[in-house]
Amino acid sequence: MKTKNQTPSPLPPTLPLQLLPPGSPFANSSNFSFNASSGHSQPPSAFRPPGPDDQGFPNNYNMTRRTSVSAESLTPTHHQDSNWKAPYHQKTEDQLSRLRASVSSNFLFSHLDDDSANLVLGALVEKPIPAKDIKVITQGDAGDYFYVVERGAFDIYVNPAGHVTPGPDGMGQKVNTIGPGGSFGELALMYNAPRAATVVSTEKESTLWSLDRVTFRRILMDSAFQRRRMYESFLEEVPLLSTLTLYERSKIADALDTQKFLLWGYHYPRR
Numbered sequence: 727m728k729t730k731n732q733t734p735s736p737l738p739p740t741l742p743l744q745l746l747p748p749g750s751p752f753a754n755s756s757n758f759s760f761n762a763s764s765g766h767s768q769p770p771s772a773f774r775p776p777g778p779d780d781q782g783f784p785n786n787y788n789m790t791r792r793t794s795v796s797a798e799s800l801t802p803t804h805h806q807d808s809n810w811k812a813p814y815h816q817k818t819e820d821q822l823s824r825l826r827a828s829v830s831s832n833f834l835f836s837h838l839d840d841d842s843a844n845l846v847l848g849a850l851v852e853k854p855i856p857a858k859d860i861k862v863i864t865q866g867d868a869g870d871y872f873y874v875v876e877r878g879a880f881d882i883y884v885n886p887a888g889h890v891t892p893g894p895d896g897m898g899q900k901v902n903t904i905g906p907g908g909s910f911g912e913l914a915l916m917y918n919a920p921r922a923a924t925v926v927s928t929e930k931e932s933t934l935w936s937l938d939r940v941t942f943r944r945i946l947m948d949s950a951f952q953r954r955r956m957y958e959s960f961l962e963e964v965p966l967l968s969t970l971t972l973y974e975r976s977k978i979a980d981a982l983d984t985q986k987f988l989l990w991g992y993h994y995p996r997r
């Protein structure tokens with residue numbers, strides 16, 4: 727088993743950016759909602775066990791919370807629309823070179839073949855974040871976009887309740903900060919589950935690139951995330967790691983690589 731460097735993530739145009747109240751970055755839980763399905767606050771409901779069509783939820787993932795936000799299959803290869811084409815958003819040379827630099831060290835993109843990488847680059851949309859304390863993702867909401875960070879830093883907050891609660895500490899504890907080259911927002915898209923954390927901008931000017939849910943699932947989940955799920959399944963079996971959260975396990979899975987050793991004349995795969 728060896729580890730590799732890996733990192734963390736943007737928004738569609740025309741979306742309202744709402745600033746959080748000055749001095750109270752956690753007070754408003756419904757900022758930065760960009761479609762009908764993301765700006766809601768739903769009550770928790772029972773966990774839906776994986777069915778035959780599911781890839782399987784990791785252990786301990788949002789077990790007490792509403793999980794499914796769409797009827798879409800969790801298996802990305804079950805595409806109902808065979809005429810689907812990835813959206814293409816024209817970019818300037820400057821945008822392309824910034825984008826390439828941003829994704830160059832990102833684990834998710836390093837495993838894409840050239841065709842898939844070009845489709846994803848074409849589908850990403852630049853999303854300037856013009857202030858700090860903008861809530862890009864709200865814990866408990868439905869997942870709509872996956873984000874790559876080009877510039878700036880984004881704090882991640884997790885409330886153990888599974889959603890933002892009223893009051894000054896409603897976003898919970900800060901657990902992470904994601905900077906340039908990193909990405910976030912993949913968990914809800916991968917598992918059709920509510921957002922696992924709240925993500926807030928920390929700088930005056932930041933730049934994100936957003937990838938829509940369908941393109942994410944059809945392209946990234948067919949490659950990089952298949953690999954992640956394979957390693958996660960393996961990690962779930964390791965007792966020492968069983969208490970990790972899904973996010974922690976997924977980060978370890980991203981960092982794993984497979985090495986093959988020659989043993990007694992056989993190539994023996996070892997993780």
Ligand SMILES: Nc1ncnc2c1ncn2[C@@H]1O[C@@H]2COP(=O)(O)O[C@H]2[C@H]1O
Binds near residue numbers: 863882909915
């Ligand atoms: N410790 C963490 N726990 C949960 N989510 C995290 C954590 N750190 C970063 N994140 C990201 O925050 C995102 C919130 O939306 P998602 O649940 O879609 O995906 C989540 C992860 O990409």
